[in-house]
Amino acid sequence: MTTDHVDVLIVGAGLSGIGAAWRLQHDAPGTTYAILESRDAIGGTWDLFRYPGVRSDSDMFTLAYPFRPWREPESMAGGERIRDYIRDTAAQARITEHIRFGTRVTGAQWSSDEARWTVRTRGGATWTCSFLYVCAGYYDYEQGHQPDFPGLDDFAGRFVHPQFWPADLDHAGRRVVVVGSGATAVTLVPAMAQTAGHVTMLQRSPSYLTALARTDGVADALRRFLPAGVAHSLVRTKNVLLTSAFYQLCRRRPETAKKLLRAGARRFLDDPAYLDEHFTPAYEPWDQRLCVVPGGDFFRAVADGRASVVTERIDRFVPEGVRLESGRVLDADVVVSATGLTLLPLGGMDLEVDGEPVDVGRTVVYRGLMLGGVPNLAFCFGYTNASWTLRADLSSRYVARLVRHLRRRGLASATPRVPAADTPRLPFLDLTSSYVRRAVDRFPRRTGREPFDVRQNYLLDRIVMRTATLDRDMDLVPGRVPAG
Numbered sequence: 236m237t238t239d240h241v242d243v244l245i246v247g248a249g250l251s252g253i254g255a256a257w258r259l260q261h262d263a264p265g266t267t268y269a270i271l272e273s274r275d276a277i278g279g280t281w282d283l284f285r286y287p288g289v290r291s292d293s294d295m296f297t298l299a300y301p302f303r304p305w306r307e308p309e310s311m312a313g314g315e316r317i318r319d320y321i322r323d324t325a326a327q328a329r330i331t332e333h334i335r336f337g338t339r340v341t342g343a344q345w346s347s348d349e350a351r352w353t354v355r356t357r358g359g360a361t362w363t364c365s366f367l368y369v370c371a372g373y374y375d376y377e378q379g380h381q382p383d384f385p386g387l388d389d390f391a392g393r394f395v396h397p398q399f400w401p402a403d404l405d406h407a408g409r410r411v412v413v414v415g416s417g418a419t420a421v422t423l424v425p426a427m428a429q430t431a432g433h434v435t436m437l438q439r440s441p442s443y444l445t446a447l448a449r450t451d452g453v454a455d456a457l458r459r460f461l462p463a464g465v466a467h468s469l470v471r472t473k474n475v476l477l478t479s480a481f482y483q484l485c486r487r488r489p490e491t492a493k494k495l496l497r498a499g500a501r502r503f504l505d506d507p508a509y510l511d512e513h514f515t516p517a518y519e520p521w522d523q524r525l526c527v528v529p530g531g532d533f534f535r536a537v538a539d540g541r542a543s544v545v546t547e548r549i550d551r552f553v554p555e556g557v558r559l560e561s562g563r564v565l566d567a568d569v570v571v572s573a574t575g576l577t578l579l580p581l582g583g584m585d586l587e588v589d590g591e592p593v594d595v596g597r598t599v600v601y602r603g604l605m606l607g608g609v610p611n612l613a614f615c616f617g618y619t620n621a622s623w624t625l626r627a628d629l630s631s632r633y634v635a636r637l638v639r640h641l642r643r644r645g646l647a648s649a650t651p652r653v654p655a656a657d658t659p660r661l662p663f664l665d666l667t668s669s670y671v672r673r674a675v676d677r678f679p680r681r682t683g684r685e686p687f688d689v690r691q692n693y694l695l696d697r698i699v700m701r702t703a704t705l706d707r708d709m710d711l712v713p714g715r716v717p718a719g
């Protein structure tokens with residue numbers, strides 16, 4: 236079996252991977268590359284998830300690529316439109332021909348003598364590359380998080396997980412219970428409530444929700460008078476500033492933010508007791524992700540009786556539905572376990588450097604995209620408090636700049652130094668969500684100090700990442716990489 240070689244090997248053909256390929260073509264012309272995609276289609280998350288109502292939590296003017304304006308009327312787009320947008324971007328830039336579908340990466344070994352990575356795939360094929368860029372997202376595509384519910388085998392209805400939505404599921408007229416209170420649950424409830432007999436969201440504790448318009452009036456006005464690219468850029472800037480300002484308000488003036496969020500909910504649900512019980516979290520805003528409700532659809536479904544919220548813990552499943560700790564039984568024909576994702580760094584691949592295994596959980600992140608002590612490897616991870624693409628595009632631009640720098644200077648590798656042992660070791664993500672806490676030891680650490688940190692600040696990152704000195708805290712090894 237032959238081994239193919241490229242300058243840069245990208246893992247994943249989702250939103251990040253297609254953006255990374257575009258940046259390499261545009262910012263580092265002449266770079267050879269390939270994309271290895273484990274599935275049989277472009278789109279990543281937006282091709283995998285097919286549950287009712289699947290959509291973005293971010294506005295499309297920031298989730299879309301800065302180099303390809305979003306032209307659709309919806310600011311909060313559904314999954315199918317996002318998937319089409321990614322595929323069209325790949326086709327227009329002739330990126331699709333670089334993708335190898337059905338190719339799951341299982342491991343990669345770096346050789347300093349050869350200055351290259353050897354990448355293994357599940358089918359037995361191998362690739363070599365001078366630089367490895369992992370754009371495989373942050374969760375396990377093959378399994379979602381599933382709690383061990385007592386009595387689940389006794390349940391007489393249909394039990395499903397949103398990550399693996401069955402195409403034959405018909406919930407029309409049925410009683411549905413959605414277990415969870417995060418973005419997936421908040422999306423599923425109003426979508427299923429359109430045809431279901433009734434939908435109940437069963438949550439252990441409330442989450443913060445905020446209603447945003449489905450369309451952007453400013454964008455509509457600007458697009459009537461300005462070129463699409465200019466209008467897109469202006470609206471993108473506007474949305475970045477508003478999102479950043481609200482995040483800072485949440486972190487610095489949480490009581491003020493709570494009042495604003497409650498006032499937003501009261502526009503739809505004017506029952507203080509109901510809001511206290513089901514929409515008043517015990518944590519501060521943005522200790523966990525804020526859930527967006529486009530057009531207030533979730534609140535409207537609750538207000539008109541098509542849906543309801545129950546805040547209580549599960550005792551066990553029974554044939555007719557879910558029994559709660561209070562003894563109350565929620566009758567259900569369908570139960571959806573919207574209980575979160577299983578986080579997985581680097582697509583779950585094994586890494587070795589010169590024969591030594593790399594424990595990613597014991598490494599320290601460099602500029603939010605590389606690992607201390609690991610040469611010529613980057614990974615793409617977006618923001619948790621803003622659009623994923625904002626950070627992903629900054630990372631891809633940095634990778635393209637670094638690849639171009641290595642080639643121009645005749646350098647074989649760039650390896651971030653490992654910070655001193657006495658510096659702090661902080662969690663990669665500063666969130667208290669259960670799905671984050673479950674995986675904290677699998678992700679690299681940060682020190683909280685530049686450049687070994689992960690910021691949630693696009694405005695600052697935009698300046699720092701574009702002007703960052705490429706040799707700061709970096710070991711650069713001379714010697715041109717073999718052509719392969």
